[in-house]
Amino acid sequence: MVWTAALLVIVISYVNSEDYCYGEPHCDPYAWGDMFPSCHPLLEEHHSPINLDHQMTRNESLRSLHLEGFDVIQPGHWALKNDGHSVVLQVGGGMSVSGGGLPDVYHTIQLHFHWGGPATNGSEHTVDRRRYPMEMHIVNMKSIHPNLTEALGDPTGLAVLGFFIDVVYADHVHFGLVSQKLSSVAYKGQTTKIEPFPLMNLLPKHNMSQYYRYYGSLTTPPCSQAVVWTLYEVPIYISWSQLAQFTSQIFSTEEDAEQVTPLQNNFRHIHPTFSRIVSVSKDAKLLTGTASWPLRSAVSLHLLQIILLGSFLSGL
Numbered sequence: 001m002v003w004t005a006a007l008l009v010i011v012i013s014y015v016n017s018e019d020y021c022y023g024e025p026h027c028d029p030y031a032w033g034d035m036f037p038s039c040h041p042l043l044e045e046h047h048s049p050i051n052l053d054h055q056m057t058r059n060e061s062l063r064s065l066h067l068e069g070f071d072v073i074q075p076g077h078w079a080l081k082n083d084g085h086s087v088v089l090q091v092g093g094g095m096s097v098s099g100g101g102l103p104d105v106y107h108t109i110q111l112h113f114h115w116g117g118p119a120t121n122g123s124e125h126t127v128d129r130r131r132y133p134m135e136m137h138i139v140n141m142k143s144i145h146p147n148l149t150e151a152l153g154d155p156t157g158l159a160v161l162g163f164f165i166d167v168v169y170a171d172h173v174h175f176g177l178v179s180q181k182l183s184s185v186a187y188k189g190q191t192t193k194i195e196p197f198p199l200m201n202l203l204p205k206h207n208m209s210q211y212y213r214y215y216g217s218l219t220t221p222p223c224s225q226a227v228v229w230t231l232y233e234v235p236i237y238i239s240w241s242q243l244a245q246f247t248s249q250i251f252s253t254e255e256d257a258e259q260v261t262p263l264q265n266n267f268r269h270i271h272p273t274f275s276r277i278v279s280v281s282k283d284a285k286l287l288t289g290t291a292s293w294p295l296r297s298a299v300s301l302h303l304l305q306i307i308l309l310g311s312f313l314s315g316l
Ligand SMILES: [Zn+2]
Pocket: 112, 113, 114, 137, 219
């Protein structure tokens, strides 16, 4: 009996250790493949996130997506939950995305966030190797699939809309509807109700035709290569204090845990693009080029100095 009980304890603790994490070497993103084999990418596999750089192809046929039900108040309640890996807003039915090169209609299921720490940025995708403070993902499932398991077996089973989140001095009023509720879901497993609001109020509504498109994977286990990614070029702007509510008030542990662990840096590492094409929508401005300019002009200034010095010396 004692042995059975001991065995049970071992089995239970083993099952618990099956959970993935971000901060500890035995369960962080580099170890996910030990528990979820499809999280160990093989050569030429198409994983996410990726770095977005100049190797992108303009596709004039990529126009704004059709976001059905995003500009109205949905009936019922939404649920905000801390699942130990992120904060997830379950948005119920009533919304869908289509168009913009998507192969089908996709029903909106939930949105969630990725963030860093008090002094580190935490977006999943990077732009010219630059990481934004946060990233929001709106997850949509192809309408022909009855459940997520089937959708994950389809290379275009999910359409995820990704939004970078950057920081300014002013609060984002609508984002506050979510961030003000975070104290109610500080610990893993906690859930709170949220009054539905037009989801479009969160988004950069004047720049929705500017985006990047590529085919990749879930950025959390089981890392299925089943995602059509749409990454919007213009970020959502929130305030420092709204960002801090994520980086300092959310825990990956339950309320009664002996040791509380802040949930920080919940992003997966960057994966190679390999032979994939990253497309750019018709209206995208390719704001990505700006980061490398200061370096280039510094190099050319240095060259100019050498040339000037050379002509000065030869003139002596
Ligand atoms: Zn995500």
